[in-house]
Amino acid sequence: MIVWSVVKVGLLGLVVSGCWSEPGLVDDAFTPAQWTRLQAELTVPALDACALSTGTWAQPRCDRLARLGQQLFFEPAFSRNGATACVTCHDPGRWFVDAREDNQVSRSVTEQSTLGWTRRNAISVVNVGLTATLAPKQQVFTWVGKYASSGEVLALALTAMGQPKVPASYASVAGVIRNSPSYAAQYADVFARSSGLASDEQVFQDVELAFEAYMRRLGSVDAPFDRYLAGDASAIDDRARRGFAVFVGRGTCIECHRGPAFTDLQFHSTGVPQVGHAPAVDPGRVEITDAPDDTGRFRTSSLRNIAETGPYMHDGALASLDDVIWFYRRGGGVAGYEGDKDPRLTPLELTDDDARDLEAFLRTLTGAEIDPSLRVDLRMPMACAGATCAP
């Protein structure tokens, strides 16, 4: 009888204790359902560097197209001053961000062909292929979402380099291809037509495609966090794990930085004050949509490789991750911005430890460096341009 009573008490204890412990939380933060959802949401999909905006290209030809694009990425002849190329602001040695001067905003070329300042910070072009895969044919490129493909950004680049996107620019771009035997030969090889016979606009669009093909190869998605998400618990340390819980939880960062690229590819105003040498105001996405609600809104930045791609925000106003986290801990900016701040930005109840954990997590989003072969200038010296100098 006593034994039976003890057994009953023991069973009751087991039942009670079973009800009292938090069942199977992942990293003490997420229920199994939440974890499954996070895995599905944040896992990088299969990427095809040759699935371009105009269709999927066959491999050998796609490679040659990307090679042409890589050369053009380093080509300053597109610019009005003949000295500015894509790499001027997207430094291949610095994760394709602008690493010059005080890094407040990107340098550019004014219409007077002198070096000046843009009002916006250059976005890294690393992982633009992921962006294009996540939002095919959607206007999500640039800070304000002006273009639907990374190649189309050429138009913006030309504008920044002093070339408005008008027929005159088409002719200018086509001229660079036609006037270079190397480019002309590669063009003819890749597109199976002569740049000399194609229209200026056609050549312009083909150059856009070459840029796209190149930039789609600038992928870096195998970060420690990706391995952790796939089940390798040792891929990130405890601090970063706690930081991920803050990122999803109290930090509410995931509200906008969601998806495999850690961006919703939407446009929000976080109240970033306009700084730098450029005009004191930046109207943001309203430039594109003319919708008053879009005033002051900019695209959510991807957080992949974020530790390497500072300074941060659309105007590079924040120099470090610590600055960014502090900015959001305060609930975003308080003055010096256009439009209405997203109401979800309210002061966060994060401790200093939370902030450090969060930063540790953000540092786990840095993937492998871009293949060095994609970061070198492959252009032929103009002097030896021609069949004998072909790479």
Added chain:
Amino acid sequence: MRTVTLALALAWSAPAFAEPSSEPSSPPAEPASDRPAPSPPSLASPIAIDELLERIAHLEARDRDHARTERAVAATHKEVQTLLPLRRFITVFVDVGAFAVAGDGSGIRSDRDHVLYPEYVDRVPGEWVFMGDPLSTAINSNGEPASTSNSRELDTDTIHGTSGLIVNAIGLSIGKDVGHGVAIASLVEVLPRPGQNLLDVELAHVDYRPSDELDLVISAGKIDSVLGIEYRSQDALRRLGVTPSLLCRYTCGRPLGLEARLVQGRLSTSASITNGDNFEQRFTPAHALRANALPTVAGHVQWVLPVGQGDGQGVELGVSGALGPQDDQPMTSIAQWHVGLDVRVRNVRRWNVSAEYVQGLQQGFTSSPTAACNVAACLRYKAAYVLVDRPVKPWFVPYVRVDWRDALHEHGVEFVYESHTLRATLGMHLEMTSRIIGKLEYTFNRELGRIPAFPNDVITTSVVVATD
């Protein structure tokens, strides 16, 4: 008096007078029975008259001291008699307890990453979509949850733990009839809490009874709610169990206002006009004074059915309601309302049953196309409980309570509370003496609907020790 003193002095001093003569000529010891009766002091002894007078003066001084002491004792006694009635209108109590709560101690969890409530994507951050009831892990009669976790609306985390010993409250209750039909009543509680001790004036009102022939009481001040029946026994001294029901938060408030209670035969009515709603204010102390332009009116009507003739037997049916502008909102036109039903069965075959149902709405106000209730929070709620007890012994009362709450509370992007909770509470009430009460209860918390089960059961105890 002087003569008596002189005689006493002589008697007291006699041995002294005898000593000089008897000591040298002391005879050998003899059996006591054979000892001759003591002879009176010889007046012929050589006594200095001055010494005698000195002794008399000394005795007179001591007599005066004695009289003075007697007067002081009498005065003190009179003062004590004057103060003794205080015992009849001051009650001091201490409520101590121990508790343990499952999980993280809170009754809510966040819908992180919008897994269960995707309708709030882009409206409210998932971390701020709260599932469950933030007060379901209450551990004492105040209704304080063991932890509020990351709650945003209810963020006064007075306990912040999952287990431990606690002094729930130190209370001072005063009730005094001051004559002419006027009485005063107050209840002040001190809540010793880690980091921040709380002083809570729960009640402070003046009562006026205009006629001895009419059972009407008009009260003004910080008064009890008139809604439902649970408020009547919400303090540790009176509560059968340890914790309040899930609906007590809507009916157990103690707002500022006027109140009238009238009993006529089997009919009891009460009505109040108050600064704001009748919600429990303990967790929003900053809002104790409502800034509404219009008051809230509330009432309760109760009918006692003629069931049973025994002592305290009966069945009471009640209905209550409240209407007024919503608290903390920009316009008076934004309304709140509340209705409720209550039943109490008293001592029918020794069974006691209390049951309540309430339903209400705070309209809220929205100015944003994307954020509902962004200007004033919206709240709709339904809740009910049934409490059954049956005394096994006069000092031992086991009880069972089942309560349920279904509520949606949202405020722009600030928060959403999806509360769909069912609870069962088993407990026992032990009256160790008339001044010492012990209680023990276990509460099973279960979430309903889309909310997944999570550990938030509660075991809690309370020992209340009170003066008469």
